Amino acid sequence: MPIGGFSSNRPGLPRPLGAESIATTSLWRRGRVPVRTAHRAGRRVHIIGLCGAGDQELQTLADRPVPTRAAWQWPGAYAVVEEWEHGLVLHTDPVAALPLYAVPWQGTWAWSTSARYLGALARSRVDVTRLACAVLAPSLPVLVSGRTFFAGVEQLPPGSRVELPAAGGNYTCSTTWRPDPVDGPPHLRLRYALTGAVRLRARADPALSSDLSGGLDSTTVAVLASRAVPDPVNAVTVHPRGILDGADLRYARLAVAASHGRIRHHLVPLGDEHRPYTGLTGVPVTDEPAPSTLTQARLLAQLRWMRRSLGTRTHLTGDGGDSILFQPPAHLADLLRHHRYIRAGREALGWARLRRTAVAPLLRAAATTSRTTRRQARVALARELTSRAPRSRGDVEWFATLPVPEWADPAAVRLLTEAAARYGAAPESLPGLDASVRVLVDEIREVARTAAADAELADGCGIELHNPFLDGSVVDAVLRTPLDLRPPLHAYKPVLTLAFADALPTELAARTTKGSFEADHYNGMRAALPDLLHTGGTNLATLGLIDEKRFQDHMRRAAAGVPLPLAHIEQAVAVNAWLHALAHTPGPAWVSPVPGRAV
Numbered sequence: 353m354p355i356g357g358f359s360s361n362r363p364g365l366p367r368p369l370g371a372e373s374i375a376t377t378s379l380w381r382r383g384r385v386p387v388r389t390a391h392r393a394g395r396r397v398h399i400i401g402l403c404g405a406g407d408q409e410l411q412t413l414a415d416r417p418v419p420t421r422a423a424w425q426w427p428g429a430y431a432v433v434e435e436w437e438h439g440l441v442l443h444t445d446p447v448a449a450l451p452l453y454a455v456p457w458q459g460t461w462a463w464s465t466s467a468r469y470l471g472a473l474a475r476s477r478v479d480v481t482r483l484a485c486a487v488l489a490p491s492l493p494v495l496v497s498g499r500t501f502f503a504g505v506e507q508l509p510p511g512s513r514v515e516l517p518a519a520g521g522n523y524t525c526s527t528t529w530r531p532d533p534v535d536g537p538p539h540l541r542l543r544y545a546l547t548g549a550v551r552l553r554a555r556a557d558p559a560l561s562s563d564l565s566g567g568l569d570s571t572t573v574a575v576l577a578s579r580a581v582p583d584p585v586n587a588v589t590v591h592p593r594g595i596l597d598g599a600d601l602r603y604a605r606l607a608v609a610a611s612h613g614r615i616r617h618h619l620v621p622l623g624d625e626h627r628p629y630t631g632l633t634g635v636p637v638t639d640e641p642a643p644s645t646l647t648q649a650r651l652l653a654q655l656r657w658m659r660r661s662l663g664t665r666t667h668l669t670g671d672g673g674d675s676i677l678f679q680p681p682a683h684l685a686d687l688l689r690h691h692r693y694i695r696a697g698r699e700a701l702g703w704a705r706l707r708r709t710a711v712a713p714l715l716r717a718a719a720t721t722s723r724t725t726r727r728q729a730r731v732a733l734a735r736e737l738t739s740r741a742p743r744s745r746g747d748v749e750w751f752a753t754l755p756v757p758e759w760a761d762p763a764a765v766r767l768l769t770e771a772a773a774r775y776g777a778a779p780e781s782l783p784g785l786d787a788s789v790r791v792l793v794d795e796i797r798e799v800a801r802t803a804a805a806d807a808e809l810a811d812g813c814g815i816e817l818h819n820p821f822l823d824g825s826v827v828d829a830v831l832r833t834p835l836d837l838r839p840p841l842h843a844y845k846p847v848l849t850l851a852f853a854d855a856l857p858t859e860l861a862a863r864t865t866k867g868s869f870e871a872d873h874y875n876g877m878r879a880a881l882p883d884l885l886h887t888g889g890t891n892l893a894t895l896g897l898i899d900e901k902r903f904q905d906h907m908r909r910a911a912a913g914v915p916l917p918l919a920h921i922e923q924a925v926a927v928n929a930w931l932h933a934l935a936h937t938p939g940p941a942w943v944s945p946v947p948g949r950a951v
Contacts, residue, residue: 353383353811355400356464359440359516366951368469369941383811390414394437401430401450404552418443420528424824427548439518445824446511446529448801454516455505461516461523468639471502472939479503483927484767484897488760489737490923491752493798495771501640509781510797527781531789531831538837539851541829547576549820553668554580560666561586561658564607566600568845568863569670571607573820575855577668578614586616586662590654593621603860610857620657626650628876632929633887636812637937642805645926655813664815671803672821675796676830677845679838681748682787684718690835702842717748721787726750726780734772738765750787757920759902789831796827873918878911884925891931892924
């Protein structure tokens with residue numbers, strides 16, 4: 353499924369084994385990634401990825417300068433590529449739903465949607481600093497912004513115009529996307545953008561299927577899909593084998609009943625063989641550790657069943673909805689900074705009741721954060737990461753940090769603090785945004801980029817996985833909401849329910865909770881503990897990142913039910929499984945178009 357090319361169009365450029373050349377000798381593709389091209393004298397413009405632009409709009413991109421908003425102007429997850437004689441210009445989408453990577457190679461730049469393919473071309477080793485940050489600071493992806501799991505391979509900045517010179521050398525980059533507030537009802541913007549995102553997929557494949565978990569996000573996507581295709585849409589709900597009366601199933605059935613036959617409902621039962629932590633030594637290799645690594649047995653079972661039983665080629669999910677539809681706690685700091693004191697007090701009270709905590713600490717934390725610039729918070733990160741002092745800010749802050757786990761190797765901690773120091777000294781790419789908006793940008797970009805790894809898992813099953821909530825046009829529509837129109841901190845997705853009040857059953861629209869899989873994770877850890885103790889941290893220990901004996905002790909305690917934060921443990925196990933897959937899977941092979949010439 354990757355696509356890529358070079359900033360030079362010189363003859364003899366290699367391409368991955370099995371890839372086809374597209375339009376020019378420098379552009380290649382493996383799989384089914386859509387590519388559309390428009391020409392003008394001395395210039396070609398490509399749209400890579402699924403995009404809602406019409407043919408005339410595509411030609412306009414070639415006839416005129418590409419507008420700054422081109423990478424989120426239309427529905428879809430896509431990027432715009434300009435080919436010139438002097439190099440390449442890449443317009444990246446705002447959230448990295450289609451992430452782009454680049455690496456210097458023999459006097460030019462190679463770029464691709466796959467960091468792993470570029471790592472194979474450049475013969476890169478894994479980036480140990482990136483691994484350390486992923487394991488020890490999973491809540492702080494900003495520490496390694498632009499860094500990939502392959503040394504020397506960079507992620508190009510999202511929402512940017514990037515010029516890669518044909519002759520190599522430093523590339524230039526300018527930010528093109530800023531989610532500054534705009535006027536207009538946010539629910540109408542969301543309705544227009546999300547409806548367009550789903551319709552685009554329905555036009556591309558009218559036989560698509562959709563998740564139907566019983567939650568608001570997947571139900572909205574399934575209902576929109578059912579209205580956009582000629583035949584009833586296949587909607588899939590997974591559930592524990594033998595349990596047919598859970599809350600999620602009840603809400604899913606409500607949506608089916610209200611669809612008047614437009615949704616064809618399918619239940620996929622899952623058993624003990626699909627528990628989290630199952631079969632981690634058999635995880636397929638991906639560009640980076642996939643979000644579904646620990647639950648890959650469940651995900652792959654669902655995907656294979658859909659492909660086998662329904663013939664699914666395209667599948668929609670509601671992933672990303674939680675990230676864009678909830679306000680982060682930093683919203684309280686924004687209210688104080690903009691002198692909305694009464695509203696801040698009301699929302700702090702509502703949040704405290706929801707979280708069963710005291711109001712006063714929340715307001716004190718909000719006041720502190722409102723007086724702290726992002727720059728100041730960045731500089732303080734290295735100190736906070738290694739501090740053992742208790743913290744109780746209720747996440748009302750620029751960065752949600754967790755104490756470094758006791759099983760971290762001192763060498764890994766040094767790598768982490770060095771990364772934090774570098775981040776603290778780097779310039780801010782989006783200065784001046786409200787804290788809540790900036791926090792959401794960080795979170796959404798992490799969710800969108802890593803979702804590409806889940807799409808790789810699905811591609812191995814013959815299915816294209818799509819997340820309409822993560823389209824740049826949808827994210828742009830939501831994040832541009834002015835402060836006074838943003839939903840309350842404690843409200844459950846009111847913008848979505850207002851936007852689709854005519855599409856969702858009343859009882860479902862009033863839902864304020866979602867089923868939790870936390871118990872499944874503890875049960876899965878207990879069942880898989882012998883295997884986890886044998887292989888769960890071996891690769892990380894070999895790289896000098898963790899103390900394996902201490903890590904095993906923490907896994908035993910967690911599996912026994914001792915209250916421990918699982919974030920670090922789960923991330924370490926997932927990264928370790930990815931390293932195992934990387935070591936046991938042949939890397940992508942590159943070939944020269946010149947017979948007998950080595951790459």
